[in-house]
Amino acid sequence: MLALYGHPFSAYTWKALIPLYANGTPFELREVGPDHPAHAEFVQAAHPGGKFPVLIDGDTTVIEATAIVEHLALHHPGPAPLIPADPAQATVVRMLDRVFDNYVMGSLMRAVNAYLADRDNPDPDDVRLGKSGLRRAYEWLEAWLGANSLPAHVSLVTCAAAPSLFYADWVEPIPAECPRLAAFRAELLALPPVVRCVDDARPYRHLFPPGAPDRD
Incomplete structure (x- = not known):
């Protein structure tokens, strides 16, 4: 099974989650945060800037959200056409x-x-x-x-x-x-898939530094 390191409130984590949800690809979300120090340590080691999301697919590690979407399109295709064939x-x-x-x-x-x-x-x-x-x-x-x-x-x-x-x-x-x-x-x-990301991020809205509006 795939493993995605990220956080539900992270925009770039959403970017990797949306194609996974859209194509029904089985995966495990490994939340990066204070409650999961081992996950944060892994990301620090896996990414040159210590940033998430990071995707693990067997022996392959993919960093950067765009590259993750490209990887999913190539290796885990589904009904959602992530990259057009043309x-x-x-x-x-x-x-x-x-x-x-x-x-x-x-x-x-x-x-x-x-x-x-x-x-x-x-x-x-x-x-x-x-x-x-x-x-x-x-x-x-x-x-x-x-x-x-x-x-x-x-x-x-x-x-x-x-x-x-x-x-x-x-x-x-x-x-x-x-x-x-x-x-x-x-x-x-x-x-x-986007509705799911929005709903899963609701508990973290207080973390938005400028302050989250009472909508969406």
Whole structure:
């Protein structure tokens, strides 16, 4: 059986959980936290930055959430088309994966990290730059969605977009000027694998440094 090291409140853990849930792949979630020091020690040894998620598949260790999704698509395929068979469509999926990781997740984490550094007095420049980065990413995605069609769910795009948009909207709400993106977020949050991630993370919402809104 596969083993996934991560945490239910972690966005990148969600990214690995969504394809596992979507394809009904048997696995064990090994929570990384104070109550499981051995799991944290394993992650520190397995990843060059000591970060999760980490997937164990027999004798194979896979780090980084995108690589985990690619590994699952190759070695544990199921009804969810994680990576399109068509190379051109696969390129688009991988492109959007980087957009969501680098510019949505990256921007929201700039703001969140400011609160992690000093919850009562976060660096205003980091918060401002994080939010402005999100607004710029929102505008780009809104335009892209207006001119292109997305692959069928659940793909690598879903795995990247669902957690990043879920938490990004908490930091900087998607504006009314981006109705396609708002609708896409709502569509993602209605998918059963994403619903499961959201529900399993509810007990940890108090840990969200800027404060979790009373919604979603």
